Amino acid sequence: MCQYPKHVQLKEVGPRDGLQNENVFIDTDDKIKWINMLSESGVQEIEYSSFVHPKWIPALADARDVGRRIKRNPNVSYSALVPNLKGLDHALETGIDAASVFMSASETHNQKNINKSIDETYPVLKKVIQEAKTAGKFVTGYISTVFDCPYEGRISPEQAVAVCDQLFDYGVDSISLGDTIGSAVPSQVEALLDHVLSRYSQEKIIMHFHDTRGMAIANIMTSIQYGITRFDSSVGGLGGCPYAKGAAGNVATNDVLYLLHGLGIETGIKEEKIQQAALYIQDKLGKRLPSKALAYQLSNFKKTV
Amino acid sequence: MCQYPKHVQLKEVGPRDGLQNENVFIDTDDKIKWINMLSESGVQEIEYSSFVHPKWIPALADARDVGRRIKRNPNVSYSALVPNLKGLDHALETGIDAASVFMSASETHNQKNINKSIDETYPVLKKVIQEAKTAGKFVTGYISTVFDCPYEGRISPEQAVAVCDQLFDYGVDSISLGDTIGSAVPSQVEALLDHVLSRYSQEKIIMHFHDTRGMAIANIMTSIQYGITRFDSSVGGLGGCPYAKGAAGNVATNDVLYLLHGLGIETGIKEEKIQQAALYIQDKLGKRLPSKALAYQLSNFKKTV
Numbered sequence: 001m002c003q004y005p006k007h008v009q010l011k012e013v014g015p016r017d018g019l020q021n022e023n024v025f026i027d028t029d030d031k032i033k034w035i036n037m038l039s040e041s042g043v044q045e046i047e048y049s050s051f052v053h054p055k056w057i058p059a060l061a062d063a064r065d066v067g068r069r070i071k072r073n074p075n076v077s078y079s080a081l082v083p084n085l086k087g088l089d090h091a092l093e094t095g096i097d098a099a100s101v102f103m104s105a106s107e108t109h110n111q112k113n114i115n116k117s118i119d120e121t122y123p124v125l126k127k128v129i130q131e132a133k134t135a136g137k138f139v140t141g142y143i144s145t146v147f148d149c150p151y152e153g154r155i156s157p158e159q160a161v162a163v164c165d166q167l168f169d170y171g172v173d174s175i176s177l178g179d180t181i182g183s184a185v186p187s188q189v190e191a192l193l194d195h196v197l198s199r200y201s202q203e204k205i206i207m208h209f210h211d212t213r214g215m216a217i218a219n220i221m222t223s224i225q226y227g228i229t230r231f232d233s234s235v236g237g238l239g240g241c242p243y244a245k246g247a248a249g250n251v252a253t254n255d256v257l258y259l260l261h262g263l264g265i266e267t268g269i270k271e272e273k274i275q276q277a278a279l280y281i282q283d284k285l286g287k288r289l290p291s292k293a294l295a296y297q298l299s300n301f302k303k304t305v
Numbered sequence: 306m307c308q309y310p311k312h313v314q315l316k317e318v319g320p321r322d323g324l325q326n327e328n329v330f331i332d333t334d335d336k337i338k339w340i341n342m343l344s345e346s347g348v349q350e351i352e353y354s355s356f357v358h359p360k361w362i363p364a365l366a367d368a369r370d371v372g373r374r375i376k377r378n379p380n381v382s383y384s385a386l387v388p389n390l391k392g393l394d395h396a397l398e399t400g401i402d403a404a405s406v407f408m409s410a411s412e413t414h415n416q417k418n419i420n421k422s423i424d425e426t427y428p429v430l431k432k433v434i435q436e437a438k439t440a441g442k443f444v445t446g447y448i449s450t451v452f453d454c455p456y457e458g459r460i461s462p463e464q465a466v467a468v469c470d471q472l473f474d475y476g477v478d479s480i481s482l483g484d485t486i487g488s489a490v491p492s493q494v495e496a497l498l499d500h501v502l503s504r505y506s507q508e509k510i511i512m513h514f515h516d517t518r519g520m521a522i523a524n525i526m527t528s529i530q531y532g533i534t535r536f537d538s539s540v541g542g543l544g545g546c547p548y549a550k551g552a553a554g555n556v557a558t559n560d561v562l563y564l565l566h567g568l569g570i571e572t573g574i575k576e577e578k579i580q581q582a583a584l585y586i587q588d589k590l591g592k593r594l595p596s597k598a599l600a601y602q603l604s605n606f607k608k609t610v
Binding site for chain 1: 307489490516520560563596
């Protein structure tokens with residue numbers, strides 16, 4: 001039988017990665033109320049918004065207002081996405097414990113997403129990382145499309161590791177490896193982690209899965225077998241692709257908790273609080289979220305076995 | 306890295322386990338057309354219906370008509386569920402390659418489902434198994450609630466193994482271990498397979514997962530790591546609990562194929578054929594099926610990346 005870690009740490013990315021992929025703008029007061037609910041769930045990290053220009057992510061145009069008005073729980077580390085020095089300045093003014101920088105392992109995806117080549121992106125991120133570290137903040141580097149790119153297809157572990165090397169060299173504390181299009185299967189996770197963990201220790205690596213094709217929980221299991229103990233997830237599986245009715249977004253925090261707690265792994269997170277937060281945002285979005293654990297929990301309100 | 310098997314064999318149970326849990330009666334002509342589609346997908350086993358009394362499973366009241374009129378592909382083994390000698394006689398008259406008998410590892414679930422205690426069920430199944438073997442048929446024993454029972458809670462591996470022992474003793478060729486309520490996590494699969502595989506070889510054991518809480522694909526991964534190469538699955542994830550809107554049924558054949566083919570494991574099944582069959586039955590049921598791979602595939606018809 002597999003040996004499981006005692007504790008796994010989740011970062012709740014629903015307020016950022018989840019909402020940025022939803023078509024509906026959630027009213028700022030509602031967002032704040034919702035993030036405050038998440039802050040009381042026991043989760044240790046919350047990414048509350050993005051300081052990318054509102055032109056690119058209109059759903060998160062209220063990042064400053066949200067950041068100023070959420071009730072900060074001293075047991076939670078609050079992060080925000082920052083694309084450049086200006087974004088970092090706004091985030092620092094607003095209040096962050098950690099900054100998240102981002103780029104792609106795929107040249108084409110990076111170009112489409114950031115409007116720069118990978119080589120043009122590095123010096124920008126270097127400055128952001130160094131200024132954030134100077135300000136005493138933790139820094140996470142998100143690397144997207146580490147397995148597959150919607151434009152280029154399969155991405156080699158070497159390509160992803162090359163980006164890891166640069167970002168660690170610039171001083172990031174940890175790297176979050178993103179299956180942005182939710183296409184990976186466990187053998188791809190194994191191949192990448194074989195490479196990454198030959199260079200970096202497990203506690204520096206976060207895995208970030210989308211559940212687009214229903215593989216995320218299996219990929220998390222495989223990551224755990226490799227000693228990974230940090231994952232990003234999103235309440236209810238928020239963030240389904242706007243083009244894909246019924247397609248899932250980030251792996252659902254609810255499903256991850258069902259898995260981890262079932263395996264006897266502690267997270268410090270209360271499942272019923274996450275369920276309440278999922279119901280709250282589901283109601284505001286006016287659509288059912290894709291989490292299966294959530295759908296089951298909801299059905300049980302009406303059901304007598 | 307994990308060593309994966311070269312080939313995994315799926316049994317398509319949508320026409321039986323899927324439909325028996327749906328509220329809508331699918332017209333017999335539509336069922337036949339659909340099973341004929343499945344017969345051309347490359348799948349090697351199809352459970353086409355159940356010869357349980359129609360009072361108990363009205364959705365499958367047309368088992369004889371279906372069995373007589375489907376077009377038999379010589380490369381497919383056709384099975385049906387049989388509860389007793391009368392059911393077996395009907396199935397033999399109608400035409401089966403394999404008979405499936407069933408009972409629970411949980412005393413209470415067996416009582417509620419079959420209206421007999423476990424000890425009262427054994428002699429009934431013994432006769433059915435022996436008569437089916439005499440008729441030259443393969444026999445599979447389904448054991449349900451091998452992990453958790455909705456009435457009794459956790460079921461010990463010893464309880465499940467005790468039922469395995471009896472059914473193998475009566476002559477079944479293989480046993481399908483069912484996570485009937487879709488509650489298991491991989492550590493439970495490990496605990497059960499540690500017991501079962503210390504007594505029986507992997508090729509005699511089929512794993513049957515429901516995806517109620519989104520754990521099925523991870524449980525299949527764990528089973529594969531234990532050398533299991535046979536799984537039951539259902540087109541589109543058919544068979545969601547009638548009480549649970551959005552809750553999933555059997556693990557979706559579509560999702561399992563995405564996993565297996567992604568791992569480089571052959572199944573002989575063409576994904577697009579399964580997708581077509583899923584679309585067909587989804588249309589007849591008038592509701593979206595829970596498979597995430599299917600939802601993604603559908604979204605791609607409308608999407609330009």
